[in-house]
Amino acid sequence: MRIGVFFCQVDQEKLINLDQIIKYADNLPGVVYTRIFGVKPKLNPEELSILLKEYAFERIVIAGDSPGYFKPVFAKAMALAGGNPHEVQLASFREHGARGEEAVERAKGILACASYAVPYSLAAIPKGAPVHPSTLIIGGGVAGIQAALELADAGKPVYLVERTGTIGGHMAMFDKTFPTLDCAACILTPKMVAVGQHDMIRLLTNAAVEGVSGIPGSYKVKVRTRARCVDLTSCISCGLCSEVCPVKVISEFDAGISQRKAIYIPFPQAVPNVYMVDADHCTYIQSDGKKCGVCLKKCPKECINLNESDLVEEIEVGNIILATGYDILDASIIPQYGYGIYPNVITAIEFERLTNASGTTGGKIVTKTMQVNKRTGEKEWIFDSTGPSPKNVAIIHCVGSRDKKYNGYCSRVCCMYSLKFSHLVKEKIPEVNCYEFYIDMRAFGKGYEEFAERIREEGTFVVRGRSATVSMDNGNMVVKGEDIVQDKVVEFPVDLVVLAVGLVPAKGTVELCTLLGLTRDPDGWFSELDYNGNPTDTERGGIYVAGMCQGPKDIPDTVAQGSAVAAGVLRSITSGRGIGHHSNLMLSEIEARAKSIHTF
């Protein structure tokens, strides 16, 4: 067979050292000709066909990143030259994961397979390597929940490891979702309950992954479940324990705007619907059982065991899905808006909890009231449902996003949730003045532009120009900025400022990366295999990413990715051939396998 190899690139990124690969190509059996065409060459089928005819190629291999782009031209040229247009093979470097350290070796393997006209995945993945049918999902936000349900409904066992005491993630904190203003809980709660009750799902809340070993298709994972101190099966969540507990702690679920006890349930619809003990704050645990313990006596089911210890177990899975979501950037590192200094400057997530009907004020939007802490005697500002409603509310976009000092990237959801906030504010306090300070309105999704228009029509003042500062003037907060449409520097007196703070990868992302041998993109999110072609796969076959942890996105996109990763996992399990991209075979083995498949 006479084979010609042509190197073509679609973009400038020169990730691969072509010299070595060309040398290798020259020595491949059948290869009579190699040539570099470079980046996005302008190829003309007629001219090309002359070359093809001259060498009388029987097969052509187009090699490079995304070489499929050039296939039509070569196929046509091949036909014109009188050859077989079906003998145009692709050696897709990037698509098959030829990057990073092993890029060159990998590219050679890919090229060898293409020269034999054997699909790379067929030759490079150890045949018949058994894939364990179970899947581990790390992170129980809406992404993890969606993936878990898809897999479990397909009859595959799932371990869902969630760091906090409940699944649901951020979506569980919201009242309404943009742009439909659907009730977030109405969508999420049924899914959460389904996860909690599913036969095929083992839910490990209050848990963390501590170690991973093995290869794609067969991983051993060490999971530590921290002592919950309340029995998962017998607790009826009557809440009597919590009533008597004397310790108050800032509520994480309420984004810090209310308090909970040391024995608590994050929120009433939590899954599992079981109380839990915060060991770091429980007096009994902290005093080694010498003090307190009042909850023990109160529990009617006797399901509290304050002496419980952590459980470390090893589970076996075939695939791993990462769905660890995001955190909010710490707004107090941005000095000009006075977060942490002025009590009525709050973050978006705090606002979500404030406006949530199940939140501390019952969904009433108020400004903070001052209170003297009885124990410490210090002044505190708290949200109290009897507090005054704000008359002027400012919502500031892009706080810490698209800002080179903090996050250079766009957090993608802030424009829309900010508009949602305006709607909620105006709905609850009709006479309020609501200002949105924005730089560019990113209303990119289905129905989003219409949503933005609707908010404008509702009477929100949408000010083009991110305000520069929040300051205090005679006890009044003043937001100052340039309205670049009106061409004026303006000052707005307001009594509540909501900061649309940017998003960052969840805490622990770096650790997970080292644990799993993954890479992060320059902004810190998990790197996907290929942004366009394989957005939920990673370069470690058998490990997938879904939802916000791959990059900022809204709920619809998150849910779509949750389903997409399930497809990837099911593909790997049903094909019984391990998973796509990462091969642990040596180059010589790949060559041999490709050759044998070819002759066979």
Next chain:
Amino acid sequence: MAIRVNPRLIEDLNRFGAADVQMCYHCGDCSAVCVHTDDMFRFPRKSMRQLQMGLEKRLDTALEPWLCYYCGQCSDQCPREAHPGETMMSLRRWLINRYDITGIAGKFFRSVQTEVWTVIIMGLLTALAALGYHLFSGSIYVVDGPDAFLPSHIVHMFDIALGSVLGIILLLNALHMWSLTMKEGGEASIPWWLYIKSILQLPLHFFTQKRYAECITTKKSGLYMPWIIHLGLMWGYVTMLVLVMVFLPYLQKGPEIFWPAHIFGYLASIGLLTGVFYFIRSRLIRKYAQYHKSHSTDWVFVILLALITITGILQHIFHRTGLPVAANITYLLHLMVVVPWLLRMPFSKWAHLVYRPLAMYFAAVRKNAYAWQEKKQRSFSPDLQPI
């Protein structure tokens, strides 16, 4: 009328130092934090926009760049690292070139080589002229009096001649500035008496640079830095200029110290020395936004000033301590820097001593004209509401 854009403008401005203008996404933070922005003159964001759009005609009639005192607050706040303060600085350099009727300024700003070589050649020519004179007269061992190596009456005459030529060029450039900013740039026609009304703005801003003191970063620095330093430098400079231009013969008398003249010289030297030291140091350590980026002309400016100050002081010391040869050599070196420095004057950053007070003055006139016209309009049509 529509304005014709110049899409290449931004590339040109690049050479004047505005490298990051395209980064700006118009959040308006910079204008909001700038204390000098007001209802009539809003910057730096608007200037950034005009630059991005290539609105050349808008920019060369603008006063805004001169109303900026480069405190750097805007650059500190800018989320895009677009360096709005440096853009205003670059616009000033560009405007100096625009106002200049000879076109020399543009050559200096656009090319370091041209500027440095011109300085060197001018310096050498000065030396040549002095040595040429030395062939006929003067002794290297004499510093003062008619037999001096460089006798003060000749130097004085030369100073005045040079000063006058450059003064005239500067005046013409200032006139050009007026015609650009007030004739072409001002929307309203301005009655002459409004010019009289605000005339005091000129000396006020020249002698105090009071707006410099109003910048947030200046206030934050505690000691009113760098305003106070600049004030010392500027007063020192003006004092020295007067001494040299008017009282040079007294200054060069000697070798004993002539207190009535020299005391001013000493005070001026302190101002000059601290000034150049401060600015050079700031540009080296680059701690504050306004010194992050140094255009080549910034360096040439401060270095020449430093050399002038140091050689002047050394010459004085050598002269008074009975080291005539050393004194004469340093004097020659001094003149070798002074001549190019003076020759550069209308074409360099230093022209700001004229343009800045003028701009402040013009801005006041424009504001008054605007108010006056509004009043006039209202008296014609009483229903018309001001916008």
